[in-house]
Amino acid sequence: FLGTDESAIIAIIAHRSIAQRQQIKMVYKRDFGKDLDEDLKSELSGQFEKVVTGLLKTAPVYDAYELRNAIKVSHGAEKELLPEHQAARSHTTRSHTTRSDHYGKVLEEDICGDTSGMFKRVLVSLLTAGRDECTTVDEALAKKDAKEMYDAGEARWGTDEDKFLTILCIRNRSHLLRVFQEYLRIAGRDIEDSIKREMSGNLEEIFLAIVRCVKSKPAFFAERLHKSMKGLGTTDSILIRVMVSRCEIDMLDIKTEFLKMYGKTLHSFIKGDTSGHYGKILLELCGPEK
Numbered sequence: 308f309l310g311t312d313e314s315a316i317i318a319i320i321a322h323r324s325i326a327q328r329q330q331i332k333m334v335y336k337r338d339f340g341k342d343l344d345e346d347l348k349s350e351l352s353g354q355f356e357k358v359v360t361g362l363l364k365t366a367p368v369y370d371a372y373e374l375r376n377a378i379k380v381s382h383g384a385e386k387e388l389l390p391e392h393q394a395a396r397s398h399t400t401r402s403h404t405t406r407s408d409h410y411g412k413v414l415e416e417d418i419c420g421d422t423s424g425m426f427k428r429v430l431v432s433l434l435t436a437g438r439d440e441c442t443t444v445d446e447a448l449a450k451k452d453a454k455e456m457y458d459a460g461e462a463r464w465g466t467d468e469d470k471f472l473t474i475l476c477i478r479n480r481s482h483l484l485r486v487f488q489e490y491l492r493i494a495g496r497d498i499e500d501s502i503k504r505e506m507s508g509n510l511e512e513i514f515l516a517i518v519r520c521v522k523s524k525p526a527f528f529a530e531r532l533h534k535s536m537k538g539l540g541t542t543d544s545i546l547i548r549v550m551v552s553r554c555e556i557d558m559l560d561i562k563t564e565f566l567k568m569y570g571k572t573l574h575s576f577i578k579g580d581t582s583g584h585y586g587k588i589l590l591e592l593c594g595p596e597k
Contacts, residue, residue, distance in 0.1 A: 390513040456501075475518065
């Protein structure tokens, strides 16, 4: 039994893959007849406990857990997970999360019960439609898409949000990057600037998240991490979620983008904003400062 030797817990949990941690859980249960998650949860506390128990979950279960928590609250940083998750995860990842019955209800039902209007429609579209995953760019269609989005927003009084939904939620990444180039040529401003001018609230957030993830997921998550630590206090829920969910996917790329965007290393930001075993395990997930 690990007890409360936090350094040993960090040394093991932070330096194993998701698959290896699942094997550790299985062997622990076989040898001791108890759940490792529950034992650690009873021995640890605070943000450190959230990181450790988060790392012990598979990716779909962790996503389902975080989404369930986000849906249960009505405002604040947790609510931002809905745009973050649906915009940043691949269709395959969203499908695995949706099929997880860990919390009893289907994700789509929870989203429909908790959101409304166009924001709900965008979330459901991302969840169910299945973005084109190929890399084909149809030049004529890209120009048409860019013109239709311009006509639906900047060129008219009010905004036809359906056009943005259809194009941003369905087209493949390579095609959308070409659409954004063409949009800049037509409108004279970046698509992000137009979204900020034409929309507000949750709808603005979800469309911006989609655009930024299409452009660069590492840059999107670098921005999320910076936002969680800048100024007074730390939004631990965002910090923990990004570090746990991205540590085995693109943390090196996120660190590179963070340094490029903010002139400081992610490692130095985490070190300056966290402390104790909580800070130590995040720094291990972050990796060396260089």
